[in-house]
Amino acid sequence: MSLQAFDVQRHERAALQRIERQRIVELAGELIAAGGENPGGTEQGTVAVLAAALQRLGARVSLDAVAPQRPNLVAHLGGDATGGGLLFLGHSDVVPAGAGWHGDPFTPRVDGDRLTGRGASDMKGGLAAVVVAMAAVNAVAPQIPLTLVCTVDEEADALGVGHYVATAPAGGYTGCVVAEPTDLVGIIGCRGAANLRLRITGASAHAGRPSDGASAIQAAAEVISWLRADAARLADTGHPVLGAATWNVGTLHAGHGTSIVPDTAELGVDRRLLPGEDPQQILEQLLRRLRLLIADSAIPHRELIQITGEVQMQMPGFLTEPGHPFTRRVCQALADAGASAETGIWTASCEGGFLAEHHQVPTLVLGPGEINTQAHQPNESVSIQDLCTAARAYALIALRHHHHQWD
Secondary structure, X not given: OOOOOOOHHHHHHHHHHOOOHHHHHHHHHHHHHOOOEOOOOOOHHHHHHHXXXXXXXXXXXXXXXXXXXXXXXXXXXXXXXXXXXEEEEEEOOEOOOOOOOOOOOOOOEEEOOEEEOOOHHHHHHHHHHHHHHHHHHHHHOOOOOEEEEEEOOOOOOOHHHHHHHHHOOOOOEEEEEEOOOOOOOEEEEEOEEEEEEEEEEOEXXXXXXXXXXXXXXXXHHHHHHHHHHHHHHHHOOOEOOOEOOEEEEEEEEEOOOOOEOOOEEEEEEEEEEOOOOOHHHHHHHHHHHHXXXXXXXXXXXXXXXXXXXXXXXXXXXXXXXXXXHHHHHHHHHHHHHOOOOOEEEEOOOOOHHHHHHHHOOOEEEOOOOOOOOOOOOOOOEEEHHHHHXXXXXXXXXXXXXXXXXXX
């Protein structure tokens, strides 16, 4: 397709004129009101609102139940409505509202430039901006194929995206934008993440003679000490762009009472992953090292202690090089939409790595809202101006990405 046949600047001006503040706020508010707490609820209501908004645009919407009342959504708009081109990714669940709110968390409120409600930042606002941008692009250039994938269960075990990559045909897309809250910074990569569950069994005894038992808590202390030392080793062997892999012991459950030598302990361990690292191999190597560690310890009856483990969840990372054409295109769209053309690396993780790997496409995370100061907080809010800026950026990315694929 020639530049004459596709007047980029004219289409851009026309699309940007169609991005209306009130429509974004209305749709974001409807999505907030639909709830979707995870755990504790389902994403059904949010997906219904999203599906209705997309169907009104003429999108071909398909729902795929991952669990009862928990459907993934895939919507194709433009082109021949079968996919291809630019892919947007979001999720329909939110973390539980919790306490500390000044009003009902699921009654959206506008105060000046802020839209408040659970999910305003993470990521009902981003989803609304994507839909409005898709509508604007489709109105002026219906030949451009656009797809939105919205998964369930992102905030817990990633069941939705796991189901998607297991069932959706690979390939067919040329780029992916994840609408997570990045404060309008283009995130070019993040480390992968794995949740490991370690189980330690020992032997109980009366606390009056603790040497008769084999303490699972003492073994857990040895494990934690080893992980702390290995974290220092990892810090010296990081990736030049993504940084270092890390260990974090997030949970520890052990024992039955103060007068009993504990015979069980369970640790929940987070391991951030660098490219090429396999969580199952990491777990197997870890278990071998920990078993040798316990065998060489001074714990009474250490021969009775056993350590087992499993990978409970894993999320691949991704990296799109700073000089990649897709990265440059996103940065220029940000600048032209009124934001700074910044790029960065996330210390968090997201589902973008699944789609980058599955579809083999350059991927960036870009969205309105703030992951550290607003997402998962009481009185979560988002700047309405940032919602509009994000929608403008998404529209420009879609138009320019399509043009460059044909140029």
